[in-house]
Amino acid sequence: MKRKIQIGVMGSGADLKYSSEVESLAFELGQQIAKSGNITVYGAEKDYDSLSTAASRGAKQEGGPTVGITYGTSKKIWDKDSNTDVIVVTGLERGGGREFVLVNSCDVIIAISGGSGTLTEIAISYQLDIPVVALVGFGGWTDKLAGTFIDSRNRLKILPAKTPTEAVNVAIKMGKINNEK
């Protein structure tokens, strides 16, 4: 393996009003990624919190590396506790553009809950042949798409996982393949 595996965590933005339980699970995803010695990649927002940002906090609490991928040109992100080791400023707008660079930079992604942004990220991931692990049980597009192929091209199936530990284990296994290509 050349690099540490880059695992993206994608999920609802705070405006979707997720529960503190779901936030804890996203945080735990980051913790598990950090414990495995790999990199948490997340979509850094500028105006509010998100499950993706919660994962970066979890990763940092365990001392793991984090990469935040943001939109626009400013490096000022929603990162009150300075949990971001590397900031990537895409110069692309949010809503599909920034998300394209975000997903494209991951060896694998883990999705949890999620609205239109997470849906976009899962659909991009499928198109780029980047595996998607779905932490199921918390609604949103993650639950709707878990276990499916997205379309009749039957490329990579969205892989369901029931716990953060299982999700990260599957992500590492799938991401390693991509990483070693």
Next chain:
Amino acid sequence: MKRKIQIGVMGSGADLKYSSEVESLAFELGQQIAKSGNITVYGAEKDYDSLSTAASRGAKQEGGPTVGITYGTSKKIWDKDSNTDVIVVTGLERGGGREFVLVNSCDVIIAISGGSGTLTEIAISYQLDIPVVALVGFGGWTDKLAGTFIDSRNRLKILPAKTPTEAVNVAIKMGKINNEK
């Protein structure tokens, strides 16, 4: 109204093996857009045909203007009959990036059938507050999402239409609002 309305037609790529009936309807969408005096915007591929490209052929048959939005750096596109008036070369890869510029450049989009690419385009459109008209009855992500809000933010509902004429009429009405902003 400042400009002609820019109406994007999005749908399956030829690798999804759509029927000639669906292709005819996409062609008819382009014809109707042309007859209304507006612009057909489509995603220009380099390797195969698509419903989006079929719409550009329909538009051109009626003498309407067409704009093809492609990926990479080359201007060589799948356009055997030279139906493209303006070619935009985004320098972004296919699978989310090119699609972001494509959707972002439309006042409104019409979707028909469609796999992961069309799903990405609809999800981007929703995020950018660009209205989506769904020509229903032909499966794919268009049928799955017609009449829904995509997520609990309840922004713009995907508007179902039953015929190309209805789809274009609704698109013009919705696109005009965006165009006059």
Next chain:
Amino acid sequence: MKRKIQIGVMGSGADLKYSSEVESLAFELGQQIAKSGNITVYGAEKDYDSLSTAASRGAKQEGGPTVGITYGTSKKIWDKDSNTDVIVVTGLERGGGREFVLVNSCDVIIAISGGSGTLTEIAISYQLDIPVVALVGFGGWTDKLAGTFIDSRNRLKILPAKTPTEAVNVAIKMGKINNEK
């Protein structure tokens, strides 16, 4: 020839305080492109005028087609007289990103005067093997680079021209090669 030739006009923004003489020449470039039956592609700003926008006004006065390529997600551009037939919204920020899509979408570009933005556009054009015609005599990066190869790779030389008519004639000749590839 498949399409009309897409000729980009690049030059100083209004914050560089160009003279009315230079603005007239940019306007004339657009007029000449329109008279030749080709398309004027320009970088549409949202906050102020530019030589590029002046060219679009010239093109429109002669009834020629214009394509404005802008940044961000809004279609509201600096276009008081509605001279833009097609608006492309790149979702990329200004200062290099939008400029990349702008140049990449041209068969050839004509530069006049210009600061850092025009410099970026000329350098991108050189890298993409898109010919650059320099309307010389009005300072800026256009004059500095006219007749040079930019670097020792000696790809396409920046072609000097002394009048708008000469610039457009050379641009058509060079753009046709690209257009027919």
Next chain:
Amino acid sequence: MKRKIQIGVMGSGADLKYSSEVESLAFELGQQIAKSGNITVYGAEKDYDSLSTAASRGAKQEGGPTVGITYGTSKKIWDKDSNTDVIVVTGLERGGGREFVLVNSCDVIIAISGGSGTLTEIAISYQLDIPVVALVGFGGWTDKLAGTFIDSRNRLKILPAKTPTEAVNVAIKMGKINNEK
């Protein structure tokens, strides 16, 4: 200071046939950045070596963190000794697009020698108000632009430095300002 300073090293590609002396200096830039405890950001190519890649090797030899920013969708880069800690895949083509994300993600850049690519990066940096340090004495666009303002807007002057140590010291000082914004 929130993050480690992200210092981009930009310079000629191997097709410009730079001397081993210049390559050593680029390598030393990476070493100095690593010794200062900061991050080396570089433009990862897929087909050949570059001064930017040489800097990543230097950084890694000293155990410093490296971020490679590449084009297209593949993560396979010119990185024979696995010197890249984080790979960012922009989905934008080389020649201006990838470079936009690269520069935009730096707190400051150091340039050395360089052809059209480095020129593009310096011009983008100027437009984005990201400081540029020029390691002078080795020709190319770096030497031509050192000490100048690029245009009459007189934003940030390109700061000349005579040694890698001086260049990195100035870069840290300038990058810190950006980092703490």
